[in-house]
Amino acid sequence: MTTFEQTLLREVATLPESRQVDVLAFVRFLKISLPNEEKVREDFKDALEDARATAEKYDITQEDIEAEIRAVRDGK
Numbered sequence: 001m002t003t004f005e006q007t008l009l010r011e012v013a014t015l016p017e018s019r020q021v022d023v024l025a026f027v028r029f030l031k032i033s034l035p036n037e038e039k040v041r042e043d044f045k046d047a048l049e050d051a052r053a054t055a056e057k058y059d060i061t062q063e064d065i066e067a068e069i070r071a072v073r074d075g076k
Contacts, residue, residue: 012023
């Protein structure tokens with residue numbers, strides 16, 4: 001067991017039982033709210049494919065994109 005885990009257990013042990021339940025609920029919330037790395041990769045891949053399809057559909061080139069970025073950065 002790591003020092004962190006030991007410290008965490010000691011701290012939780014000093015809480016009233018009702019608050020320990022809150023800690024457990026919060027830990028479980030944190031676990032389920034972690035993004036699934038594979039899902040994030042898949043979502044990114046899908047979004048990139050959609051962006052490329054849109055660019056192709058409207059004949060948007062890389063140069064068009066770079067010009068648009070420059071215009072925004074220049075405040076135009």
